[in-house]
Each structure stands twice: as structure tokens, then as C-alpha cells.
Amino acid sequence: MKKIINQTYDEERALYASDGVICEDCTFAGPADGESAFKESKNLIVRRCDFKLRYPFWHDTNAQIEDSAFAATSRAPFWYSDHIVMQDCRMESVKAFRECRDVFLKNCNISSEEFGWRCHDVKIVGGDLTSSYFLFGSEGITMEGAHFGGKYSFQYVKNVEIRNCVLDTKDAFWHAENVTVYDSVVKGEYLGWYSKNLRLVRCQISGTQPLCYAENLVLEDCTMDGCDLSFEYASVTADVRGEILSVKNPASGTITADRIGEILFDAYRRDTECTIVEREKQA
Secondary structure (H helix, E strand, C coil): CEEEECCEECCCCCCCCCEEEEEECCEECCCCCCCCCCCCCEEEEEECCEECCCCCEECCEEEEEECCEECCCCCCCEECCEEEEEECCEECCCCCCECCEEEEEECCEEECCCCCECCEEEEEECCEEECCCCCCCCEEEEEECCEEEEECCCCCCEEEEEECCEEEEECCCCCCEEEEEECCEEECCCCCCCCEEEEEECCEEECCCCCCCCECEEEEEEEEECCCCECCCCEEEEEEEEEEEEEECCCEEEEEEEEEEEEECCCCCCCCEEEEEEHHHHC
């Protein structure tokens, strides 16, 4: 492989269509303000580089990026690319990763609005991620040991498995399908509306009006802190430890908790076939 070390590039398409390149300790910045440094490239290893220009990795295949930094000025750095590995990187670029396939992120610190749209086969291990509309419309996602913060996450996603994460987010998992979350903290209002086949296992759930209009919703051995007006028009099988503040107009299934503060059926409710069980009242 060709090695490029300690260089600075600012021209348009500086390393366009590269094949088999190791790029180390380079900077992509300067007065020419050129875009698309590695566009249409393949078989790249990039280490300890500093990216400050737009669109560096578009239409690329087989790229390994390590210990590198992407400034806010390097907007939309990865689009239409596949087989991307990124490890120990720092990113402030908006709209990072769009319509990419086979992406592996490990221990990255990422702050990127509209991150990961319409991607396929994304694996995230560790790291701290901040975004709005995180992974919108993406499919085939695994996520483990990460901390995420931001609004409107995981909307319209499909086929997702999440383990041991902290998700501090609002309007998460709207219209999501086939999602399982294990052993995680899930904080934020309006969780999981209009979802299908959402399963939460040993999770700590908090926030107002969660899990409404959900289809085939399952909660196993979860807690619900500050969760009022829960499960409206949802088909649900829920086993909750501790208290649910209130349950409103569930559509069908079974809801079991130690305590339920209020069970609300208003005049406008649809027909319901939901069984609600309070363990403390049965003791």
C-alpha cells in the first residue's frame, strides 16, 4: 500500500479515486477549501488525521479510520460508502453517514445532527453520541455499551438490538419495527409511539406518555419512573416492577405491575380487551 505521511491538502478532490493508501498524520484544510478529498476511493487506512473540509469520504469502499478528528466544517463526511470501520475518532460534522452499508463504530465521540440516515448494517460499540434524528430510517442496527443523547432518535428504524446503553432521548423509536432493547436506561418523553414489535427487557424507563399506539409491545422485568398516561391504544404484554403512575386506554393484552397510580378509561376510548393486574392488591 502507498503511504502518505505528514502532508496537508486543501485542493479539490486531493486524493480522488485512491486505491490501497495508508494516510497518517495528515491535515485536510487550507485556503483552497477543496471538497471530496477521498471521493470514489477504496482500501484506505487513515490514522491520526485532521479533517476540516467537506465531504471527504463519498462513494468509498473498505476504509478504516483511526484516532482522527472531523471538525464541524467537514460536513457530511461519509455518504454512499460501505465497509467502513471507525475507531477512537472525534466528530463534530453534521449529517455524517448517510446511505452507507456495513459500518462499525467503536469508542467514538460523535456530535452530529442527522447522523446515520438510511444506513444498513450499523454496529456501534461504546462511545458517546449526540444527534437529532439519529439513525433515521436505518436497518440492521446493533448498539452496545454506548451513551446517546438527543431528540427524535431511532425513528422508522427496523431490525435493531441494543444492549447496556443509556438513551437520553425524546420521541425515540417512533414507527420503529422489530427492536429489542436489553439492560438499558431509556429516558425521555413519548417513547415508542406507533412502534411495531418493540421489546424492552430489564430496562429502566422514564418520561411522560410512553408507549402509545404501539403494536405487539413487550416489556419484561422493567421499571417505569414518572411514566403517566402510559400505553394508550397499545397492544401490550408488560411486566413492570414497582409503580406505573397511570395507564390510559390500553387496547389489548396484559399489563402487570406492583402498583398503578391511576387506570384511566375516558369517554372517547376504543373498545379494550386489556387485563390490568396490580400485584400488591392481590397479595
